[in-house]
Amino acid sequence: MMDKVIKRVRRVVRWTLNTTLGLVWFVIVLGLLAEQEAGPVNWWRLGPALALVVVFSALFLRVTKAILERRYAQRELVAGAVVSLAVALLGTGAPTSWSFVAFTWLSVAVIGVRVRTAWILSLATLLVTAPLNGYRMLDYIGDADTATQVGAVVGSFLYTALMCGTLPWANRLWVWIWRIAEEAHEGREAQARLAVAEERLRFARDLHDLVGHQLSAIAVKSELAVRLGGDTPASAEMAEVRGLARTALRELREAVKGYRQLDLTAELASVRGVLEAAGITCDLKLPYREAPGDTAPVFAWVVREAVTNVLRHSTATTCEITLRLTQEETILEVRNNGVQKDAVKNGEGSGLAGLSERLGAVGGKLTAEPDRKGGFVLRAAAPRVQEPVLAGRL
Template identity: 60%
Template sequence: MVAEGLNRARKVVRWTLNGTLILVWFLVAVTTAAALGLGILTWPRALLAVAGLVAFSVFFFRITGAVLAHRYPVRDVVAAGALSLGVTIAGGSQMTGWGFVPLAWLSLAAIGVPRRVAVLLGAGTAVVVAPFGVLGALAGTDPSISLDTTTTAGGVVGVIVYYLVMCSLFPWTNRLWVWIWRLAEEADAGREAQARLAVAEERLRFARDLHDLVGHQLSAIAVKSELAVRLTGADADAARDEMAEVRGLARTALRELRETVRGYRRLDLDAELTTVRGVLEAAGVTCRLHLPHREVPEEVAPVFAWVVREAATNVLRHSSASRCDITVRHSDEEAVLEVRNDGAAHRAEDVGSGLAGLGERMAAVGGTLEARPTGSGEFVLRAVAPLPVEVGA
């Protein structure tokens, strides 16, 4: 679920950034059609401006990809800025048309730079573009502005104020979306680091247990083996006794090693519930545990632990859940584990192939496993085991 959510967020941010360019094309199409219809823009100038806008769009997409990859392509930004100014002049500098192209450039150019630089970019864009907007309004090439001798001053002031306001807002629009995207990336990286740390801690714990449980026995074996070698020529009986002790120590070490490995393979339900809750909440999923007052019978607790682990894995990988409830209850006749989340998968195969293995584990104790969406946007995994578990089950 985490990776899918991150990819979904990336697509949303990409579409948001590119949405500015889509808006530019829409405004340009409307104002250009009006200008051509009124005869205040010639076809050669319009075609030249469109060609420049196509080139600008190519740079725009390149800059968008670089921004999402944590790069700032200075050359592409400079080239796109020059193109935006050129197409503005060629198209007639309409405020809500070709004059909008430098604003789209500004929305990208201000991403990935310090705040002070973003402010300077906005101020610089206003200083450069506003005069062309004023000239376009005075020359009558902007169909959205109609000036006469009584409104000229007001129109000029209006154009200047428009660009000042827009250039003060546009540096921060897309910066906000990219900031949110990078927060999501950092959160995902933090979750991966947490998972790696948990694995490393588990390895250290396993190594420590092996050292504590088996290390003493192996050290004793080494000492007694050396002693037996020394006694071989002088006292054969004593050497034989020492080797007998070595054999006993070796068997003890082997038994303890097997018990240690078996303990790691046999999951503990309480520990697994605690771990799963921590992992889900670290991934942004609210996890609530509803547990009985009595301990779950040891015949089914390990199997339920595997079910909880697989259920949590499916929640993270195959759903968009924001809430997960884990309920455990048992009576004298049966034990029930239910995992319910509010992010039901849209396809049947999204529930995860690991459920087949869980079904086999439940069958081994005479139980059943059911996994299905509820129709209300929830997904329920339910495991039921009879009590007491039959020996042959």
Template identity: 60%
Template sequence: MVADGLGRARKIVRWTLNVTLVAVWFVVGVAVLAGFATDTTGWHRVLPAVAGLVVFSWLFFRITGAVLDHRYARREVVASGPLSLFVMVVGGSQALGWGFVPLAWLSIAAVGLSKKAAVALGAGTAVVVIPLAVISTLAGGDPTFPTDEASVAGVIAGVAFYYVVMCALFPWTNRLWVWIWRLAEEAHAGREAQARLAVAEERLRFARDLHDLVGHQLSAIAVKSELAVRLSAAEDAAAARDEMAEVRGLARTALRELRETVRGYRTLDLGAELATIRGVLEAAGVSCHLHLPYRGVPDDVAAVFAWVIREAATNILRHSSASRCDITVRHSEEEAVLEVRNDGVARRAVEDVGSGLAGLGERLAAVGGTLNARPTGSGEFVLRAVAPIPAKVGA
């Protein structure tokens, strides 16, 4: 279903954004172990750095949550930036250790900014962290970066190259995932808008038909009734009686036409419904293919199938992530079968979809038919309606 698919996409994007933080803890853990193994670090540095990293992680989670809610957590971003530098300096400023924390900050702080601002933020981060990492490396505080055989210029060039590359790449990694997430949101909103548009068009059509078919009679009734009142006041009882007789006839005509209009909406035409549904689905980006018999389905069964088609299409638009839909109608002398198959499989049980399918099951049961709607093992969702064809009188 679309709602479920959007929720899963949100979780995936959020986990992807937070993977950077997982990488930070991994890299820092390796750097701490290497530092203890080479006696280049101690608990007096590790403990405050870890405490700062815990606070940084909390702020990081708040920032990623705000990103998915279309907000820019300015206060969290501003607070976590200096905190990442504090953690880097206290921890030892190793390029492949505590020096990874400002890069994680950069990866999420650049999300929501313009391209120019993201580039400027990356450049500013590189300018700040490169000297810190160079000083730590030259002082022998980075066991992962040996300096015994490297010159000062070589150390500076190596550390600078590393951070320039990282600061050039990190602003865009998470921005790509957020862009994909927002595309998914826009697609979901487009499907919902398409469904609302179809409902609005149906309401307008119903209002137009009521106005055209019943409006004239009601206007005439109002005029005739007013005339009858005037005639009765003028003591012309015969003429008033004639006018009221015409009012009664107009009222009966209006009532008959109103019933015909409502009956036309209650009894759907299968062919017209198939054509409408195909147009709506394809407008929503769902490729719709009709497989119809050369002979029409009997009217009693066709009316029920038309309701099934309408509900199935509504569920595809509102609840699935389908890109293709196949509608098949076939019948024999004994029964008719309608099958709607789409590739936007719904993982929830049918009874959780809503009351629409339950109502269709009751309609089919009233004509002796059955309704079955279940996901298949091949990633598809199939709705199958079967109804017996009434025997012909005298056959």
């Protein structure tokens, strides 16, 4: 059900963005109709202008596709800026019709950039198109009185400022709503995966503590019965019971081991979804190779505990997770920018003692401390070559 909602929102955003392109053709057609009524059309300028609008339309559709794929189509946008300026220069008749191409370009150029960059693009578009529209408007109205000329220039400037100040932000708003919906959906999926993982761990712990304890007791009691019974048929049967109990205990431990081990790749994907759903930008810097199998489960626990502390005990807006593989060791760093000094001073919310023990079991070490930039860095390092560690911890 949720996937259908996300797809519907994506479809609405796509149509909304492409509707802006439809407005371009609508405005141009209206301008051409008004121009035909006013007098003969200069096809030497109009033909190339219309051809460039077709080129701009193709570029615009590629840009909107990139937006929905969370990419910034820089080359298409640069080409679109050049084409829209050429259209504004070549177009005949009322300049407000042809300058709308530049406003449409701006409406997608500001998507995927910082707010400051978006304002700079809007201001730059205004500074380029406002003088051009004013000059073209004076040429369009011909020999009018001074008051009419001043009114035309002022009206052209206000129109240009209105388009530069509203159209881009409307499209940004739609894309922002779509991305918020997707991030919320991804966050819910990540939380569900984490909840399943937690339930698996609880089940594994209870299974080992309860059933494992009973099987161990059966093995010990049967061993005692074999010793007390001597060489009798009953002792032989108890020896078989002892063997079955030990086999069952070994298989139980193997099964629980699989439940208790975490997958580092899956854990990184899950915590990224949870962080972004909480409004924290997560930057994963991972090598092209996976971490060694002996250290990956331990590092998965480190990632989970570190991200839990970021969510519970910080005011972070960014979290950077870096995994490096060297010849000698595997290194994991979790860095956030919102550490609370009191929490660090009092040691609250760390919960890192268990992680230190896990890393110590593989010859590694764990450090967690604030950095000089007001953030917090958790660093785990473990040697590359180690025996499997979790099998003997049950």
